[in-house]
Amino acid sequence: MEFIDYYKVLGIEKTASAEEIKKAYRKLARKLHPDLNPNDKDAHKKFQQVNEANEVLSDPDKRKKYDQYGKDWQHADQFEQQRQQQGNTQQGGTQDYSNFGDQDFSSFFESMFGQGGGRQRQTKFRGQDYQAQLQLSLEAAMTTHQQVLTVNGKNIRITIPAGVENGQVIKLAGYGAPGVNGGPAGDFYITFNITAHPVFKRLGDDLYMTATIDLYTALLGGDTTIDTLSGKVKLTVAPETQSGTKIRLKGKGFPVYKKEGQHGDLYVTYTVQLPVNLSDKEKALFTELKNLK
Amino acid sequence: MATQDIITAKEFCIHHNVEMTFIQSLGESGLVEIIQTEEEICVPMHQLPQLEKMVRLYYEMDINMEGIETINHLLNRMNEMQQEIVKLQNRLGVYEEE
Numbered sequence: 001m002e003f004i005d006y007y008k009v010l011g012i013e014k015t016a017s018a019e020e021i022k023k024a025y026r027k028l029a030r031k032l033h034p035d036l037n038p039n040d041k042d043a044h045k046k047f048q049q050v051n052e053a054n055e056v057l058s059d060p061d062k063r064k065k066y067d068q069y070g071k072d073w074q075h076a077d078q079f080e081q082q083r084q085q086q087g088n089t090q091q092g093g094t095q096d097y098s099n100f101g102d103q104d105f106s107s108f109f110e111s112m113f114g115q116g117g118g119r120q121r122q123t124k125f126r127g128q129d130y131q132a133q134l135q136l137s138l139e140a141a142m143t144t145h146q147q148v149l150t151v152n153g154k155n156i157r158i159t160i161p162a163g164v165e166n167g168q169v170i171k172l173a174g175y176g177a178p179g180v181n182g183g184p185a186g187d188f189y190i191t192f193n194i195t196a197h198p199v200f201k202r203l204g205d206d207l208y209m210t211a212t213i214d215l216y217t218a219l220l221g222g223d224t225t226i227d228t229l230s231g232k233v234k235l236t237v238a239p240e241t242q243s244g245t246k247i248r249l250k251g252k253g254f255p256v257y258k259k260e261g262q263h264g265d266l267y268v269t270y271t272v273q274l275p276v277n278l279s280d281k282e283k284a285l286f287t288e289l290k291n292l293k
Numbered sequence: 294m295a296t297q298d299i300i301t302a303k304e305f306c307i308h309h310n311v312e313m314t315f316i317q318s319l320g321e322s323g324l325v326e327i328i329q330t331e332e333e334i335c336v337p338m339h340q341l342p343q344l345e346k347m348v349r350l351y352y353e354m355d356i357n358m359e360g361i362e363t364i365n366h367l368l369n370r371m372n373e374m375q376q377e378i379v380k381l382q383n384r385l386g387v388y389e390e391e
Binding site for chain 1: 342346353354355356364368372375376379380382383386
């Protein structure tokens with residue numbers, strides 16, 4: 001637990017007037033408020049510090065106490081004595097702070113002013129946003145399905161639409177931490193983390209895969225069957241197909257997010273596999289072919 | 294017939310201690326969708342988080358209506374750009390794996 005210089009946090013002098021404190025707080029709040037910095041944990045943390053500094057410095061009693069004992073907070077005995085001498089004057093704190101959570105006041109603040117140390121705050125504050133990551137396989141991301149998540153002991157059933165993208169964030173409004181002084185609850189943000197697939201690569205709504213064909217099918221043409229994410233597909237390979245040839249299977253790609261029935265395309269790249277462990281006869285025939293050219 | 298949940302602007306104003314003209318201004322500038330019924334102004338429930346955000350910007354941070362419009366526009370652009378970054382990172386990931 002470290003001493004926190006609240007004046008430094010607000011960027012003001014120790015002699016700052018109440019008006020200057022208010023001005024400095026407003027200025028920083030505009031810069032760091034969670035509404036203006038969605039998904040920015042760093043800004044959120046700084047905003048809490050600024051908020052705490054304002055909580056102390058804008059209250060004449062707390063400011064006086066902080067100025068007197070702030071740096072000597074480690075001298076617990078003296079501090080406690082001082083606290084007792086001040087009696088219950090500081091106990092006008094609101095129980096609303098029980099909802100504010102440990103993370104919203106530093107341990108330094110709690111040590112100095114107690115857990116109920118906050119004065120009756122006029123301002124409503126929105127609850128903290130929660131962030132979570134949800135891992136999905138490519139197959140799971142392909143279909144609209146429901147999942148039950150447990151957030152703070154509450155079960156939330158969410159519908160994950162088909163076609164959700166890796167890194168995509170969805171917001172569940174009001175499922176974050178409760179607000180303060182009647183402020184609204186925060187939001188719950190879920191970031192989807194779609195694991196890489198060993199066969200298919202996804203680019204937007206399109207899928208990419210490689211299919212291996214043997215030399216004879218590549219040369220003479222023929223049929224080959226591939227496994228797609230939506231089942232087996234029979235392909236007709238044109239004669240003299242080169243290794244690296246790319247074909248497009250329209251509508252066999254990934255579902256388009258929130259556009260039911262629409263799919264991207266599947267691109268298949270052929271890789272021609274050369275025969276190995278040739279028999280003497282095969283070698284002779286290939287030599288014959290070579291000599292023909 | 295499709296139905297939607299709404300709250301009267303009056304009720305919202307009483308609960309949040311804000312002026313009706315503020316909500317009207319937000320509606321006029323297109324920042325919040327409002328519904329004018331025969332008797333009163335209402336706000337669709339799905340607009341409440343947006344409306345509450347505007348209240349915080351205006352009343353807690355002393356940002357005027359023009360400032361709120363600018364911030365809203367920039368936040369939307371930021372959101373679009375973040376989505377674009379995610380898409381580009383995913384594209385890049387495909388090529389990096391090769």
